[in-house]
Amino acid sequence: MNxxxxxxxxxxxxxxxxxxLLPYLWIVLTSFKGRLDILSPDPTWFFKxxxxxxxxxxxxxxxxxxxxxxxxxxxxTTILSIAIGAPAAYVFARHDFTGKEDLFFFFLTTRMxxxxxxxxxxxxxxxxxxxxxxxxxxxxxxxxFNLSLVVWMMRGFFAEIPRxxxxxxxxxxxxxxxxxxxxxxxxxxxxLAATAVLCFIMSWNEFxxxxxxxxxxxxxxxxxxxxxxxxxxxxxxxxxxxxxxxxLPIILFTFLVQKHLVxxxxxxxxxx
Numbered sequence: 001m002n003x004x005x006x007x008x009x010x011x012x013x014x015x016x017x018x019x020x021l022l023p024y025l026w027i028v029l030t031s032f033k034g035r036l037d038i039l040s041p042d043p044t045w046f047f048k049x050x051x052x053x054x055x056x057x058x059x060x061x062x063x064x065x066x067x068x069x070x071x072x073x074x075x076x077t078t079i080l081s082i083a084i085g086a087p088a089a090y091v092f093a094r095h096d097f098t099g100k101e102d103l104f105f106f107f108l109t110t111r112m113x114x115x116x117x118x119x120x121x122x123x124x125x126x127x128x129x130x131x132x133x134x135x136x137x138x139x140x141x142x143x144x145f146n147l148s149l150v151v152w153m154m155r156g157f158f159a160e161i162p163r164x165x166x167x168x169x170x171x172x173x174x175x176x177x178x179x180x181x182x183x184x185x186x187x188x189x190x191x192l193a194a195t196a197v198l199c200f201i202m203s204w205n206e207f208x209x210x211x212x213x214x215x216x217x218x219x220x221x222x223x224x225x226x227x228x229x230x231x232x233x234x235x236x237x238x239x240x241x242x243x244x245x246x247x248l249p250i251i252l253f254t255f256l257v258q259k260h261l262v263x264x265x266x267x268x269x270x271x272x
Contacts, residue, residue: 024247031240038236053237054245063224063242070204070220071249073135077142077203078196084143085150086192090180092151093158094166104155107148115145115208123212135218138210142203149202150195157191158184193257201250221246 030038032049058064092104122141123132131137161184169179185192207222214223225242228235 027240027243030236031244033237035237053241057228057238057241058245063221066219066221066224067245069135069218070222073138073142073220074200074204076139077146078199080139080143081146081150081199082192082196085147086154086185087180089151089154090158090184092155094163104151107151110145111148119208119212122209126213133214133217135214137213138218138220141209141213142206146199146202149198153195154188154191157188161187197254197257200253204250
């Protein structure tokens with residue numbers, strides 16, 4: 001019975017894995033198809049592959065700078081969000097002060113409003129300070145909305161670390177800041193990695209604010225995709241090529257921090 005149950009469980013998991021990977025596999029295949037194969041009424045699994053879609057979009061249409069803009073925006077947003085949000089989360093986890101929970105709830109409410117509801121005020125704000133059509137506007141906007149995620153997640157990670165470790169570090173002569181940077185942050189590295197990955201993904205995939213705040217200079221890759229919809233039809237092969245390239249940095253980043261990511265996502269789940 002146990003063996004049968006194990007086989008059944010493995011079968012169910014394989015089905016879910018196949019359902020998750022099949023759309024991505026289809027996008028990969030589409031990026032190597034010609035227009036006739038793409039528009040074929042029947043699904044085409046076997047075809048003569050072509051690399052024409054990649055140079056057509058990244059060289060002929062000059063989409064390569066958009067990739068670098070996305071990297072700059074997502075990396076800068078992640079670094080700023082962690083640098084500002086992690087110390088704030090540590091304060092929430094370690095100190096008691098008047099209005100603490102109300103302030104923490106205020107951080108969370110910044111993620112509760114529908115993004116479109118503040119799109120116009122956000123555009124007017126950046127217009128007044130002269131930052132529209134710049135990468136800085138997108139980085140600031142993404143950082144603002146990622147901060148609540150960082151504070152919420154890192155507060156839980158810091159709370160799992162015993163307070164005695166802070167006290168021991170300060171007894172060894174370190175200041176509160178020194179104990180936080182040199183002792184607590186390394187111990188919370190798995191949590192920081194998990195949070196950083198989520199921040200990077202959210203910034204990399206974000207479309208609405210990037211579309212509103214930048215029109216020409218500083219456009220990320222997500223904003224460039226609608227440009228592949230022409231009056232003569234959608235260039236599906238080039239759209240698929242852009243989609244594949246857009247997933248590579250996330251896959252690479254996740255692979256590099258996968259050890260810390262797994263530990264971070266399970267941090268505090270099991271106590272010894």
